Amino acid sequence: MAYDPENTFAKILRGEIPCNRAYEDDYCLAFHDINPQAPTHVLVIPKGEYISMADFTAKAPPEVITGFFRAVGAVARDLGLEESGYRILANSGPDAHQEVAHLHIHIFAGRPLGPMLMQN
Numbered sequence: 001m002a003y004d005p006e007n008t009f010a011k012i013l014r015g016e017i018p019c020n021r022a023y024e025d026d027y028c029l030a031f032h033d034i035n036p037q038a039p040t041h042v043l044v045i046p047k048g049e050y051i052s053m054a055d056f057t058a059k060a061p062p063e064v065i066t067g068f069f070r071a072v073g074a075v076a077r078d079l080g081l082e083e084s085g086y087r088i089l090a091n092s093g094p095d096a097h098q099e100v101a102h103l104h105i106h107i108f109a110g111r112p113l114g115p116m117l118m119q120n
């Protein structure tokens with residue numbers, strides 16, 4: 001599957017649609033989810049054109065992969081989530097209901113998050 005440059009997160013990266021930014025560095029942009037599933041729900045995205053975790057880890061240069069994962073940790077730290085805890089999640093493909101075809105890591109926090117997978 002080819003990367004679609006018209007996906008919502010590509011538009012956010014280009015500044016064509018707004019976001020509520022939480023953090024940004026050379027490797028990532030983090031912003032609050034428009035439909036939060038927890039009191040804190042932030043999405044962390046790489047700046048390059050990567051569809052999924054598999055695409056990113058296969059194609060991105062090592063320093064970009066390292067920089068991105070360091071940034072995910074920095075976002076959680078900057079949001080003050082270390083003590084109370086948080087969950088990170090990345091949906092990939094149809095079974096996981098990935099809605100936006102640009103790699104994104106969800107960070108959920110702010111209340112007890114319950115079992116790891118929704119029961120249904």
Ligand code: AMP
Pocket residue numbers: 008017019031032033034035036043090091097098099100
């Ligand atoms: P996923 O199902 O893992 O692909 O998650 C996509 C997430 O992107 C959902 O939680 C949406 O609420 C969120 N989302 C979609 N459009 C926007 C937007 N314009 N700004 C912020 N979050 C968005």
